[in-house]
Amino acid sequence: MRKTLLILSALLLVSACKPKAPDPNQLIQIAVRQTVAAIPTFTPYPSPRIPTTPTPANLNGLFCEYQFCIGHPVDMAFFDVSAQRNPAAPSTISQGMIASYNANLFILVIWQNAPGATDAQFMFDLILDKNMDTRNGNLDAFQSGDLKVVYAPITTTASPIQPNGGAAVWTCGGRAFAWKTYTPQTELAKTLLTDALQKFRCNEK
Numbered sequence: 001m002r003k004t005l006l007i008l009s010a011l012l013l014v015s016a017c018k019p020k021a022p023d024p025n026q027l028i029q030i031a032v033r034q035t036v037a038a039i040p041t042f043t044p045y046p047s048p049r050i051p052t053t054p055t056p057a058n059l060n061g062l063f064c065e066y067q068f069c070i071g072h073p074v075d076m077a078f079f080d081v082s083a084q085r086n087p088a089a090p091s092t093i094s095q096g097m098i099a100s101y102n103a104n105l106f107i108l109v110i111w112q113n114a115p116g117a118t119d120a121q122f123m124f125d126l127i128l129d130k131n132m133d134t135r136n137g138n139l140d141a142f143q144s145g146d147l148k149v150v151y152a153p154i155t156t157t158a159s160p161i162q163p164n165g166g167a168a169v170w171t172c173g174g175r176a177f178a179w180k181t182y183t184p185q186t187e188l189a190k191t192l193l194t195d196a197l198q199k200f201r202c203n204e205k
Contacts, residue, residue: 062199066093068172070109070179071199073192076100078109094175106162106182107192114176120169121150123178127167132158133180135167144197147172151193156182165189172202 061074072078081097083090091097095112110127114120121139128135133156140151151168162182166189169178179196183189 061195063098066091066096066111067204068111068175068177068202069199071196072100072107073102073105073195076102076105076107078107081108104161104184105188105192106159106165107196108180109177111175111177113174114171115174117171117176118148120171120176120178123169123176124150124152124167127169127178127180128154129156129158132156133165133167144170144194144200147197147200149193149197151190153186153189154180158182166193168193168197172200173204175202177202 061072063070063072063078078098078100080091081099095110097108097110099109100107108127110123112123112126124135133154135152135154137153142149142151147170149168149170151166154165154167155163156165157163159182162184164184164186165180165182167178167180169176171177179193181189181192183192
């Protein structure tokens with residue numbers, strides 16, 4: 001009997017020292033990690049470099065929107081007057097109003113649909129304020145590129161700092177355009193108009 005107890009004790013001791021079988025889930029996780037680590041990485045192909053090309057036109061002093069472009073002094077920028085007056089009715093390609101100003105200058109540009117029109121002089125009535133603006137002297141009609149422009153020098157009571165100015169009208173792409181400026185000196189208005197028209201372009205609506 002004593003011999004049998006010793007044998008059973010030895011068997012229990014041996015079975016207790018026997019290593020436990022590993023958890024299959026842990027084995028799978030280890031295998032997955034080792035497989036992922038062993039996957040070779042590749043160096044991505046360098047993306048082709050697209051050479052930059054210079055801008056064909058100088059964008060300083062140039063406003064382009066509503067399918068037309070017009071020049072302005074580089075230290076000034078146009079804003080949408082129509083949207084300022086009524087955010088629900090901003091300027092569109094068909095009609096609109098933009099303005100720009102600083103301490104010494106004010107510039108206003110308006111446009112509207114005018115299909116078939118070749119004479120835009122009716123736009124003087126829209127851009128000149130009858131309560132503040134007065135046309136001086138004769139109208140000056142001239143050609144600027146493909147544009148037939150009519151210009152009028154003006155005086156204004158809108159600002160004591162800018163009592164002089166000028167207004168001009170023309171048609172382009174089925175629309176009539178009008179431009180106006182208030183300036184300290186009379187001769188500055190025509191110079192500003194020349195610069196504006198040199199950069200003017202318009203597209204068909």
